[in-house]
Amino acid sequence: MNCLDILEKIGDYVDKELDPTLCVEIEKHLEDCDPCVAFVNTLKKTVELFNRAKISENSIPEPVSSKLRGFLKENISTAGE
């Protein structure tokens, strides 16, 4: 496995969806290839940063929520019943 093979398979590797045999080959390559290690580490960190960002987005500003409820009540005939 060479550096370009790593690049092709790295998405499934980071998502833990790669065949175990290929994982072993990737890790064997990484033992001797510092640029690929840096590449894999930074790609993993990129995904981690986004995963971390999603956790804090579980609230909505109250004015936005109020406007939404008002809009739906105006436009749905059964809303006021």
Add this chain to the structure above:
Amino acid sequence: MNLFPPNGIGYMSKDARAKAAGTPAQSEEDLALISRVNGGDYGAFERLVRKYEARVYHHCLKFLNSQEDAEDVLQDTFLQAYRSLSGFRGEAAFSTWLMKIATNNCLMRIRKRKKVDIVSIDKPIDYDGSHLPREIVDWSKNPSLMSANDEIREVLDYTISLLPEDKRVVLILKDLEGFSNIEIGEMLGMSVAAVKSRLHRARLFMRDALSAYFEGTLKLAKTEPER
């Protein structure tokens, strides 16, 4: 040099395998609420709105980079969901069905803007070339990444806005919303292979952008959000 644990990070986990092969995680609570809405109980619909409004709002905000547009699409999405709910068959999870409506509305809104995003990152890596560059800076252990901070958050928001639309939508759905590749494929009418391919390109783009930021060649554009 081996920086990975003995059992490796790349093996498919039990959960990942179940998700890859499995049926949608349908919420019993959602199904009960939907049934009540279809019976004329508007209060049940309000509970669905309460449950999912933040998720839809942040999805639209990330996608459209405009608070005004995000609010409009949020409203249109829930109205459309209400009007279509009698046709909901439960083949996908309600959240997936709802996000599909939101995503389509976001795409329509972007197309209405009739604007082409010009993307420019200094010295991008040529992934289609014959080799990787020999000098890759490993910024993954940069101290500024140890805790969530506003500037990193700003960098993420900015770099997402640089992504071309077709890749942005997949990245948001996967890495920010947590949908599976199968669910994203259903939402966008694409094969799982096509989803993976776009996601891969999007992540490479984001990695490049973050590398440029840490190497000092990418500056944040301090602009007002689009209106």
